[in-house]
Amino acid sequence: MSVIAPPGRLRITPDAIEEAAKLLYIRALKILPDDIKAGFHRLDASETDGLAKSVLATMIENIAVAERTENLLCQDTGIPIFNVEIGRDVEVDGWALKQAIARGTERATREHPLRSSVVHPITRVNAHSSCGAHVPVIHLDFIEAPRVLRLTMIPKGSGSENGSFLRMLIPADGIAGVKRFVVDAAIQAGGKVCPPTIMGVGVGGTSDLCMHLAKVAATRPLGSVCADPEGAKLERELSEAVNGLGIGPQGLGGDSTAFAVHVEVAATHITMNPVAVNIQCHSARRASATFTPEGVEIGF
Amino acid sequence: MAHHILHMPITEAQARALRAGDTVTLQDTLFGIRDATQIHMFDRGRRTRFDLSGHAVIHTAPNVRKVERSGTNQAGYEAVCIGTTTSDRMERFTRPLMEREGVRLIIGKGGLREESARAFQELGGAYLAVIGGAAALETTWITAIEDVDLDDLNPESLWRFAIRDFGPLIVGMDSHGGSLYRGVQERAAARRAEVLARLGAA
Numbered sequence A: 001m002s003v004i005a006p007p008g009r010l011r012i013t014p015d016a017i018e019e020a021a022k023l024l025y026i027r028a029l030k031i032l033p034d035d036i037k038a039g040f041h042r043l044d045a046s047e048t049d050g051l052a053k054s055v056l057a058t059m060i061e062n063i064a065v066a067e068r069t070e071n072l073l074c075q076d077t078g079i080p081i082f083n084v085e086i087g088r089d090v091e092v093d094g095w096a097l098k099q100a101i102a103r104g105t106e107r108a109t110r111e112h113p114l115r116s117s118v119v120h121p122i123t124r125v126n127a128h129s130s131c132g133a134h135v136p137v138i139h140l141d142f143i144e145a146p147r148v149l150r151l152t153m154i155p156k157g158s159g160s161e162n163g164s165f166l167r168m169l170i171p172a173d174g175i176a177g178v179k180r181f182v183v184d185a186a187i188q189a190g191g192k193v194c195p196p197t198i199m200g201v202g203v204g205g206t207s208d209l210c211m212h213l214a215k216v217a218a219t220r221p222l223g224s225v226c227a228d229p230e231g232a233k234l235e236r237e238l239s240e241a242v243n244g245l246g247i248g249p250q251g252l253g254g255d256s257t258a259f260a261v262h263v264e265v266a267a268t269h270i271t272m273n274p275v276a277v278n279i280q281c282h283s284a285r286r287a288s289a290t291f292t293p294e295g296v297e298i299g300f
Numbered sequence B: 001m002a003h004h005i006l007h008m009p010i011t012e013a014q015a016r017a018l019r020a021g022d023t024v025t026l027q028d029t030l031f032g033i034r035d036a037t038q039i040h041m042f043d044r045g046r047r048t049r050f051d052l053s054g055h056a057v058i059h060t061a062p063n064v065r066k067v068e069r070s071g072t073n074q075a076g077y078e079a080v081c082i083g084t085t086t087s088d089r090m091e092r093f094t095r096p097l098m099e100r101e102g103v104r105l106i107i108g109k110g111g112l113r114e115e116s117a118r119a120f121q122e123l124g125g126a127y128l129a130v131i132g133g134a135a136a137l138e139t140t141w142i143t144a145i146e147d148v149d150l151d152d153l154n155p156e157s158l159w160r161f162a163i164r165d166f167g168p169l170i171v172g173m174d175s176h177g178g179s180l181y182r183g184v185q186e187r188a189a190a191r192r193a194e195v196l197a198r199l200g201a202a
Helices: A014-030 A034-046 A050-068 A094-111 A171-193 A207-218 A229-242 B012-016 B035-043 B088-101 B114-123 B135-139 B180-198
Strands: A079-086 A137-142 A149-156 A165-169 A197-204 A258-266 A273-280 A287-292 A295-299 B003-007 B023-033 B056-059 B063-066 B077-081 B105-108 B126-129 B142-149 B158-173
Touching: A014 A079, A014 A094, A014 A149, A014 A287, A014 A295, A034 A050, A034 A258, A050 B135, A079 A094, A094 A137, A165 A171, A165 A207, A171 A197, A171 A229, A171 A273, A171 B180, A197 A207, A197 A229, A207 A258, A207 A273, A229 A258, A229 B180, B023 B105, B035 B088, B077 B135, B077 B142, B088 B105, B088 B114, B114 B126, B114 B158, B158 B180
Parallel strands: A079 A137, A197 A258, B003 B023, B023 B056, B056 B105, B105 B126
Antiparallel strands: A079 A149, A149 A287, A165 A273, A197 A273, A287 A295, B023 B158, B063 B077, B126 B158, B142 B158
């Protein structure tokens, strides 16, 4: 069995990954994706509460100030998360890739400089590198497209991450139990999670998979729809429900509590009915680099 | 709804003049404080050399750049990005901040709870809401990092900022029992049944 890459494969060096990781962390913190900007204008157009409209206006102004002054949108540099999608004809040293992402993250932190928001969980010591055990969080996935590697960076803010909820409901609780859990999570989170938010909901799977699905849902672009038709229906119902609670931007009242509720589903056990909520704040930041034989494209 | 311009520090009477829903612009001085700062100050008995009496504190941990200390910059830091964190985690420090340190105003996002509301009522203080996540804008209201204490906790040090036209902020909780957050939470709880009925999940 040959371990030499055949011709025509896309070869990506650790140095290229390191540079991309550094660039993406800083870019994600400064430029909000177009779908989120559009989401703000959609909410602003439909908001009926005067104070909520002024809060949204300040958030929209902040997006422009961040771009004009090349500054961070939010001071929370978050927990760095990298999603890596690897095509079928890509040659990359996986171990070196993980080291390169951590090096890029640390360099962004020291060279920009950025606040390292990462500490040891027991000693609370901050290494000022934005890195530590299992951080950056790296998710690897393999995709059908042949010669492409996509690196997506998500700086996950803590205010919204603290708004994470999991319950191992039982089959007798049904989908009604899932809906009640999501509505109650929105009420409990209130203004603490920096609304308007993207509420990510995981339904099914195991406990860990369920929470992971909630994170995937919370960090999906606005306008994307759950691939499962029942999940997509739940997204529409829950989006309307959450925005009917009156929590509003910053929890100060109004119609704009969530840009959207996103749902992801996984098959589960006959005895289980797990539901998880993970929330993305209005600074719903992400940046991506797509490596192809033609070069590297930077986007969201 | 009145607008107040407050040059810090302020008196108890000035704090008690604020009503929930009013807006405020702060001038001159603001202190930055966070989880670790207050855990060390109130759980571990550490003291600050800063006089916080009559002042405002903001729940923050800034992004900063180290620079040479000079006559005009004693702190040795300049601001990169300064914003506001969720206040709820620091709920239990409101009373000691006011009782021991004399703090009058707490600035944060997302609001505080009933024990803080009681402290504001009994001791004469208020909670001012800044728009969370709008840190690039907030940074433009800060003219300098004047000084820093408890800096072994960096970035959760105790920071002294010079400010100009810091706001407008919204009075979220006042010294008369008024709280915008309580009103919103009560309304959400009241709407819950109707929302669940529409979902077929009552």
